[in-house]
Amino acid sequence: MEKMNQALEKMKMLVGMEVEEEDEEQTSGPSRDSSSFIDDFNRNCALSSKQSMLVFFHPIKFGVTFTFGNLLALGSTAFLIGPKRQVTMMLDPVRIYATALYLASIIIALFCAVYVHSKILTLFAVILEFGALFWYSLSYVPFARSMVSKIMVGCFDTEF
Template identity: 65%
Template sequence: MEKMNEAIEKMKILAGIEVEDAATSNYENEGSRSFAFLDDFDATCTLSAKQRLHGFAICLVAGLTCTLLSMLVFFNPIKFGITFTFGNLLALGSTAFLIGPKRQVTMMLDPVRIYATAIYIASMIVALFCALYVRNKLLTLLAITLEFGGLIWYCLSYIPFARSMVSKLMTACFDTEF
């Protein structure tokens, strides 16, 4: 019975559900208070595995729907920029349902992908700024192109050696020296 409880606790940790001992140790350790808000949020948010999967599916489908619907208004870059970026935000937020918001932020700020995260989030902000305030179609399309590139680079950061492989492939394809 004890081994089964240990296995269940390991599965909870892998699913992003805080185990009681780990949750209380977070509050006792004053040195690791950098994610205090997320600790409180994780402690109060007790979703079952089924609810987490439903939240993930709903958020992901809504994000993909917004992204696909943005293609309908492609020739209006302002509307395209808003719906495309909103779809990306929903799809990015969907993974927080699976692994929890604290672990999501921790993984995004991991030294391996901190630059990819910064580029991706900055490109979303620039795209929304160009679409909502500047209202320049050319700048909005340029920002959306940057956002799409940031999305690809961010997604590649989760696959081991993918970014170095793509970099070498791009260098080989576009190298002009003979």
């Protein structure tokens, strides 16, 4: 039962809920020191409800940060495998259209957020960018795009 309570406490911390403090006699010992760091880290990294709703309250700010995050992710993979190999992999005939859609969605999102300053257009551009990122990521998994396509056709097929 104690393990269940500890697991419940950790789940509460992961989703950002407040956790009751334990008694002093239970917190003594060396194992508490190592888990204390993790507990403090999880508490400090939890988002408030206002922070997690940033995409709806401030879509322009979210769009810029999300897009720069995607650019940093592309740059980090180029750093890890080398820029030449990154570009070669991105321009591979299997994923050339996914790459073009992804890069175009990045440009559209930045354009809507920085130049147009439209909250609705930026929100739509971020949704497009997220979908393009998903499709681009699936291009690295063999047969993943065809599987997702078949699932979507199966789910939304209106013929009986």
